[in-house]
Amino acid sequence: MRLKLGLVVFGVILIFSLLTNFYIIGTLESDSVSKLEQNLVKSYQVYATARRATQEKRLDLVRKFAKEQDFLAAMQLPATTDKEQEERHFKLFEQMEVLSRVKYFADTFIVVDADGQELARTLVATWRKNRFSDRPAVKAALSGETAEDILLLDDKIAVVSAAPIVFNNAVIGAVLMANVIDEALARQENELAFGEFAFFSRDRVLASTMSSAKQMALDSYVRQNAPKIARVLLSKNDYFEERLVLGEERYIVILSPIDTGFNNELAGFMLLTSQDDWLSEYVGSRNFLFLVSLLLVLLGVSSAFYIIQKAYNAIDFILEGAHQIIVGNKEYQFSSEDPYLNQLGQTMNLMIAILLGKYIPEEDDENTLAAMRGSLDSGRAKGLQDKMLIQNLGEASTPEGERAPGDETEDLDGYYDRIYEEFIREKRKAGEDISQITKARMIVKLKRAEETLKAKHGCASVRFSVKEENGKVTLKPTPIWKK
Structure with missing residues (x-):
């Protein structure tokens, strides 16, 4: 049973700790991923802004290229015959090669005429005569504006910046500056x-x-x-x-x-x-949290087992004493080296002593009373003692106006002496233990009971008589009413 209860407690603590741990770690990870997403979006926004600035730089660069004087001079060469066209192609190629190596840097420069027909390009001396007039950026350049586009050049995708070539306020062609995506x-x-x-x-x-x-x-x-x-x-x-x-x-x-x-x-x-x-970056924090959770689980389980063990020790302690009393050992005294169990035992001893009508220590017997009361404070012990004493003495049953037996004019000292002697005599006859009964303590109890019963019934005084009920000698109170 103990093992089963311990395992149940262990399981509850373990499940609770794991769920808490997973929830916290999951929350931390979710928050961390959200932060990462925010950082990535901010990075995109920064990149988009920077890219637009870079795009403007490329467009400005290609505009300057289109205005180079030697390049413009080559564009104005006559090209009526095939030979003149070849000469112009070579001159443009030569100028573009020089400019791209010394002043302008890009993967490829291409020049087209006013119809979008390729006239020359860097790195390739052969005249390819491709047509780019269908590309939006080239159309924009031939209309007098700079623009950027994505083009497929020799099976390679390139970012192309285009600017118009203007002579005498007329667009005579365009320059394409291409950066291959690699x-x-x-x-x-x-x-x-x-x-x-x-x-x-x-x-x-x-x-x-x-x-x-x-x-x-x-x-x-x-x-x-x-x-x-x-x-x-x-x-x-x-x-x-x-x-x-x-x-x-x-x-x-x-x-x-x-x-x-x-x-x-x-x-x-x-x-x-x-x-x-x-x-x-959060692995360290996650591992630390897991270790803390594990330590808390171990601490919780240890504490639970300790509390369960203490509770079962108390139960065993009480069961052992109860067994001794059940089998007839009425003199059994609860005792333990454990302070908590010993305190519990002394409380049990007090309760059993009261129930069996044994000696109950007086208020002035502090050492004995403290040991017997155990965990009860003095007020609770006193109330319990008085209550049990009155129960042992019995309830007043003589109705108002009825005369009580005995002489109510009897001297009090003589009355108490007589009651004590009769009580001891009858106890001795009945074979009951009288070793713990003293006259002084008995008189104190009688006076205390008298005051309690007088307050309860409103009588003038109370007299006790010795009676035997169910084989047990006891004192029966009788109220004395005023005439």
Whole structure:
């Protein structure tokens, strides 16, 4: 039974502690993840602002390129014949190569005529004669405005800034400054952002700052979610938030189209941050909380077992004494070396002594009374003693007006001496123990009982007579009424 109760208490404390621990840890983790999401959104907002500033710098750079004098001079060369066109192509290529190496830095510069026909580009001496007139940014440049767009150049997706080439207040062509989306650009953009950075198209990851294994996992996500990716690229919303698992690591991701001012279906970017890395900062706190919870469980269980053991010790203590009394050992005294059990035992001894009509110590016998009363305070002990004394003496039963037996004019000292002697004599005849009964203490008890009964019945005085009831010698009180 004890083991069963202990296990129940242990189970309750353990379950409560675990639930509390899981709730606190879950709350901390949830709050931490919310904070991470807020940080990522703030990072996106900062990056978007910085990217617009970077975009303005690129547009300003390409505008300056379009105004370079040597470059403008090459654009004005005659190109009526094929030979003149070839010469102009070579001269433009030469000027663009010089400018891109010394003053302007980009992956590729392309120049087109007023019809959007390619005239030359850096890094490629061969004249490709591609047409870009259908691209929104090129159309804007040929209309006299600078603009930025995403273009597919030689199977590579590039961010292209376009500016008009103006001569004599007329647009004679446009310059395209292209930066291919690759790992170098991703690292450059990542300096403006928080966490990892990646460019993506409709069906693959173009470049990222992540490890090759995680980029492959991210690429797989893009391929498997092509419809969702297409909606992201076509959406006018600022960003979309996703939660991914790359490898075995959880990530919070923001996806956004690259804002060029035109409908862009080719590329977007992602900001990624590892949820697991972020939460690893809380591992110490979580482990500490778990250890504290474990210690509290052990402390609670130990305390519970201690209290249960103390309670069962008290029960065993009482049961042992009760068994001794039941089998006839009326002289049994409760006693223990344990202070608590000893105090309980002395209280039991007092109760049994009163119930058996044995000696009850007087108020002035402080040492004996304190030992017998146990945990009862003096007021409670006195009230209990007086109450039990009156019960032992019996209730006054002579109705008002009826004369009590005996001579009420008898001298009080003689009366008390007579009652004491009769009581001792009858007790001795009955074979009862009288070793603890003294005249002085008995007279004190009689006087106290008289005062109590007089107050209760309103009689003039009380006289006692010795009676034997059920084989036990006792004193019966009789009220004396005024004539």
